[in-house]
Amino acid sequence: MKSLLTKIELALGQLSAAERRIGEYIIQQPDAIPHMTTKELSEKSGVSEATIIRFCKSIGMGSFKSFKLALMKDLALSDTNLTDFSVLQQKDSPYDLFHKVIHVNKSAIESCADSMDRKELMKAVDALKAAQKIVFFGVGGSSTAAVDAQYKFMRLGYQSITSLDFHYMLSLIPHLTENDVFVAISTSGQTKDVLELARFAKKRGAKVIAITNLNKSPLYKEADIRLCTPNVEQDFRIGSTSSRMTQLTVVDTLYMSVFHHLGENVLQQYYDARKEMESLRR
Template sequence: MTTGVFQRIHSVLTALPISERKIAQYILEYPHEVLNQSAQQLGQSTNTSGAAVVRLCKSLGLKGLPDLKVRLAGDLAKNTPTPLGYRDIEPEDKIESIIDKTLQNHIQVIEDTASLLDLAKLKQALYLLNQAETIHVFGVGASGIVAQDAQHKFLRLNKHATAFTDTHMIAMLLANANSSDLLFGISYSGETKEVIDLLILAKKYGLNTIGLSKFGFRTIDNHVDVSLKVSGEYEAVFRSAATASRMAQLFCIDVLFFSLISQDYEPMIKHIDHTRQAVKYLKDRTYK
């Protein structure tokens, strides 16, 4: 991706060390000036240092200042210096307003997530998914719904997949799993104890692991081979409904699903057709 600096900064701004936060805020306020500055000059402009600039790039998941500048230029070309913000519903909102707010929130979280997805890590995840004999997907709460959606998609591609919600069931599966199996842990916060515990257990048994969480460094990152990230800020007050986070996670699962199809197109399309025919058979059945 060649955009995403603004979104990355907003996602981690409050968690950054003071020196890095000063540089990040400067980038948000004076993006055009940053394009023409070296690390040392940017450090001087923010009363920090060139080393702090390098650390900020690392905190943002970027390769360095040149990478930041390329993405920053992309953001400026799109003319989106700051996110529009997620809109919450209000008491007595008209249904037309709710439709508009829901639409805008879903569009924005998908755009934000698209700007954050790391192509190299996506390719690594696809490699592991292709190599896996069985894919065990696990999440809690709303992330559990995403896990079930992932299982559904993997099954359609003739990949063995599970999505149990009981941690003991998953633990037993891992205990008897083959070394070629994979655990895909989904936790929007990246801190869900049940997900992290199972990922640690999976590594104990020698399985490959993939994690899916919001942008920024999370505990889950310590226990996975590949860490995929989605948009992590600007949830509206009704966070309990997990609407924006769920849409972001589902978008990432869809990207993986279509990428798997594209890599082995003809066989995958046949698998999808076979599953469609099987479901159609059940729908067409009539009983007297």
């Protein structure tokens, strides 16, 4: 069966100038169409609303609504949503951007599967399970993952530490031993602060786990255990948005694995205690 998009492509020749404009626009950004209105689409593609309705009829759809539905079904099936999405259009409204963000974040997470090494992951989980102290460190965009990880492992009963302050860390690391784990988070693997602290921690005998892009960076080379995030396009406009999603996915995995090993009762304790605290407050 021919996909709707192929059909449009073939039809392009037969269409009038304005209708062709719409067709081309749709082929470029098929994922964006289903949540658009005729008005939006008309503005973005530079034709009138009337022409859009005519376009739908031209390619054999009874109404704009049917067209959107058909397109949606099509996209869901063919999974062509890998269409390069990078371009931000000048006229994008917040709602457009919202859908683009959803798409970018989803595909970032999806591509996590490619870069992860099964054995390294297992090693990391084993190390964390056995750890006495766990220290997380990341700066800039990567601090989000560090903070999140710290919180999650604290909930599991670990002595779990993080700070954004380099000097705080400098004072902390001397107390690490070979029973402890230092988790260094850096997308590029080249961030000076992270690298230096990781080296320091390693010198103290702690196991160093790196959550970093799959590449030949210093951090990648020097870590004991490497949990790799995919090299998602680092658009400086989008910032670290995508890489943060991948880092968090790795963190979630570590958390789930350790939690799964410890058993449910651990968290139950946490919740019971928390409830009590809640009732005490004020």
